[in-house]
Amino acid sequence: MATAAPTRRSRFGSPLQRREAIEGYLWISPWIIGFLVFSLGPIIASAYLSFTQYKIGGTPVWIGLENYRQAFFVDKQFWPSLGRTAYYSVALVVLGVSLSLAAAVLLNQNIRFRAVYRALYYLPSLTPVVALAILWRWLLQPQVGLVNFMLYQVGIPGPGWLTDRNWAIPALIMIGLWASIGGGRMIIFLAGLQGVPKELHESAEIDGANAIQRFFSITLPMISPVILFNLILGVIGSFSVFSVAYIATEGGPNYATWFYMLHLYYNAFSYFQMGYASALAWIFFVLIFILSYIQIKLSNRWVYYEFS
């Protein structure tokens, strides 16, 4: 009985603490409201809608797992769109992350005008996606585009790129690389490289390790957490590919670039199948979650944490 008062106090705090807590909640309240209305609410709503048939203007009709059955077993574009997206994503992430790292290593050398180089590498990532897509459609124009003209100069007949079924995705990967190699990812790598202690390199150099050995046995393990971070964000970002394909090819030619997100977008906003689109969104959500989880689990084997 005697301890009742202090217990109460420690759970709810002194009036001063309570006041501070209330003020704190008030300050973060815009985010709380935003989170409930624009994140949590929609996530729950789309989970519900995914079990219904809902065409805009009508009312949602509960159909159980029908949308999921539709997606997995009936929809002719579901698996192919996922496959295309995986192809695009794997190529873009593997090439993009390694080339960003290479660019960061290059800029981390003792060179003058580093800021100028860094700025020039960074610029493509700031180009608005619409301008990016239009600009590259013109660069990849089969007859008079710069890329094919350069190939022609060295005697290679260039493909039709965005107009060719087999070359459309490689073309989009190329566009993605141009727009992302020198962007935020490279800057993060550069910061990571600058955090690698110089003494490690110096003592390894005394022991006779050359630059390549030092890169693989010192630099790479030291920045492995940064690599993991960039891989996870890279997979999420590239799996969500939408705008550039929507503008440059509209999913064509003949569905060659019909990525998962285009499939979702057209189902929602062209066919107005809101229930089915919600099921597609939830499948995507779970897929992204699994992919991130696998990467984190596998990272135990190769990511090195200094203080663990």
Add this chain to the structure above:
Amino acid sequence: MATTPQSAPAMLSPRAASARRSTRASLAKLGTSALIYFIATVVAILFMLPFVWTIGSSLKPITEIFKFPPTLWPQEPRWQNYADVFRIAPFGRFILNTAYITAVAMVGQILSAAAVAYGFSRFRFPGRDPLFFLVLSTMMLPWQVTIVPTFLLFRFFGMINTYWPLIIPSFFGGGAFYIFLLRQFFMTIPRDLDEAAKIDGATSVRIFWNIILPLAKPALATVAIFSFIEHWNEFIGPLIFLNSPEKFTVSIGLRYFTASSFESDEPREAILMAASLIVAVPPLTLFFLAQKYFVRGIVTTGLKG
């Protein structure tokens, strides 16, 4: 005196050898650094060439745009192409619309992200750390998962084909990235300043407005710049929420342009390139003016890219 001529050659030879060795080493070093500059410059050219090509194309007259072999730069630059952008489409209107949305959303994003960051950095309350973790985890949430219900929500309130869906979310938290960035910065501002003000009877609103915000100007500038670029470049929101051309932003305005350009007989590629460049100029210029804020923002948060 006698020892000097004798010892001199003996002393000289190892020195000469080491001098030779160091010459060789410095030559190798020179070679390596020349190679580094060479690669760095080639990469820079690869990144810049598409821009140069686009600028060249944007100035080509109709007679030159489909000529083979293509030229990097037109013989007679046609500046008129840039005026045509505004003649063919209501591009001035698109620019004003985008500027308006960007300005309002920026203000909302800066103010609300700063307020939320202030709450997280200066107050103790139950569940603060889990909530902050939740803020960070929303960064991983792909927009696609929420877009359908969000669309239905704004539709329910009759806000389709208005700017509200593009503006309102900015006022509610303003995005996890900005909250995180500002919170990290606020943590570095000494608490003594707010404590002193509190003793003088200042309310938390006053401390926020008169102490925290003025001291956080560099971080606010970083947020402002990223926010500007985010809204200026935004494509999906306008695509989904806006229907009538007089409300279009530059992003979807450009697309509307491409669709109409292929219907006419006369090729408009040059004008399209000019329009794309006009859209790309504000973010690129901003970057050149405020490079240090960019790098700082990316490095402190390890995000945005």
